[in-house]
Amino acid sequence: xxxMTTLFGGLAAVLVLYAIAGxxxxxxxxxxxxxxxxxxxxxxxxxxxxxxxxxxxxxMHISVFLAAGLVLYAVTQxxxxxxxxxxWVPKLLIAFFIGLVVINGSLLYIATKGLPEPLGRWWxxxxxxxxxxxxxxxVEHGQAAAKAVSSELSQAHRESxxxxxxxxxxxxxxxxxxxxxxRVKDRTGLPVDRIDAELxxxxxxxxxxxxxxPLSALAPGVYGGVLVLPAGGRWLAELxxxxDxxxxxxxxxxxxxx
Numbered sequence: 619x620x621x622m623t624t625l626f627g628g629l630a631a632v633l634v635l636y637a638i639a640g641x642x643x644x645x646x647x648x649x650x651x652x653x654x655x656x657x658x659x660x661x662x663x664x665x666x667x668x669x670x671x672x673x674x675x676x677x678m679h680i681s682v683f684l685a686a687g688l689v690l691y692a693v694t695q696x697x698x699x700x701x702x703x704x705x706w707v708p709k710l711l712i713a714f715f716i717g718l719v720v721i722n723g724s725l726l727y728i729a730t731k732g733l734p735e736p737l738g739r740w741w742x743x744x745x746x747x748x749x750x751x752x753x754x755x756x757v758e759h760g761q762a763a764a765k766a767v768s769s770e771l772s773q774a775h776r777e778s779x780x781x782x783x784x785x786x787x788x789x790x791x792x793x794x795x796x797x798x799x800x801r802v803k804d805r806t807g808l809p810v811d812r813i814d815a816e817l818x819x820x821x822x823x824x825x826x827x828x829x830x831x832p833l834s835a836l837a838p839g840v841y842g843g844v845l846v847l848p849a850g851g852r853w854l855a856e857l858x859x860x861x862d863x864x865x866x867x868x869x870x871x872x873x874x875x876x
Contacts (some may be wrong), residue, residue, distance in 0.1 A: 621675055621726060624665065625682060628658040629719065632686040647694050655687030678722055689715045781805030782859075782867055788845070789855055789873045796873075799842040800833060800857060809839020813866070817845060818856040827856075847875035 636654035639645055662679050692711060781804065788798040798817060802810040815833035820826070828848055833841040847853060852874050859867040 621671060622723060624662055625679060625723060625726070628662055628679060628683055629686055631658040631661075632683055633690070636687065636690045647691050651687035651691035653687075654690065655684040659683045675726065678726060682719060682722065685715060685718070782810060783807070784857070784859070784867060784869060786857055786869070786871065788842075789871055792876070794847045794850075794875055796845045796847070797842065798831070798833065798845050799836070799840065802839050802841070802859065802867075809837075811835065811838045812861065814860045815841040816858050816860070817843070818858060819845070819847070820854045820856065822852055822854055828853075847873075850875045 632654045635657055636650055639650040639653060659680060666676070689711060696707065783803040783805075785801045786798070788796050791797070800815055802813070804810050817831040817833060818827040819829050819831070821828065831843050831845055833843045836842045852872060854870050855873050856868060856870045858865060
């Protein structure tokens with residue numbers, strides 16, 4: 619389900635419902651506005667059952683749908699009280715609301731899919747290489763943060779002692795479905811088997827994985843699977859190699875879904 623489709627599709631539904639409700643003479647204008655905003659909002663709530671898009675996305679839909687109904691009500695009241703051409707106040711209100719919707723939609727697009735590549739190269743600068751604009755989130759300064767840093771250092775030390783050579787291919791493929799292959803060798807170049815491999819997919823800054831893909835053993839030291847990206851935008855793919863439930867090695871790469 620595309621967020622931009624639900625946002626602007628719901629906005630169009632508000633306009634249509636308000637126009638249809640205007641044919642009912644006994645219906646007060648304020649009630650028309652409330653119903654025009656609430657009905658698409660309830661329909662959106664039904665669509666996201668079991669597919670929670672995030673509180674920020676839901677809040678944006680609520681504000682846009684309800685604000686659209688109120689703006690339509692305000693414009694109707696101004697037109698009833700004025701004679702001739704529309705006053706500049708409702709025009710300014712309409713322009714402000716349209717600008718608000720465009721800005722919110724643009725921010726939502728950038729947050730989920732990142733900056734368009736031409737804009738990213740112009741704004742962030744590039745010497746011909748790829749431009750990345752991810753935000754890794756914030757870390758609280760306290761005892762929990764110190765423990766996290768200590769855990770990361772301990773993990774890095776264990777990985778250096780192992781000396782494993784890990785090669786991950788398939789993450790940079792095009793499309794939402796990607797064939798992942800992981801090759802693991804020890805410090806002497808021999809394949810490493812009898813381990814459990816999995817790929818965790820997270821949004822930048824998120825603590826919980828959106829999905830976890832177990833990788834099957836295809837050959838000695840070779841593990842693979844088919845990764846289906848659940849939505850567009852920037853993702854962090856964390857490869858985890860375990861043995862007897864103990865994490866031995868982990869690495870994280872960025873990937874972008876169309």
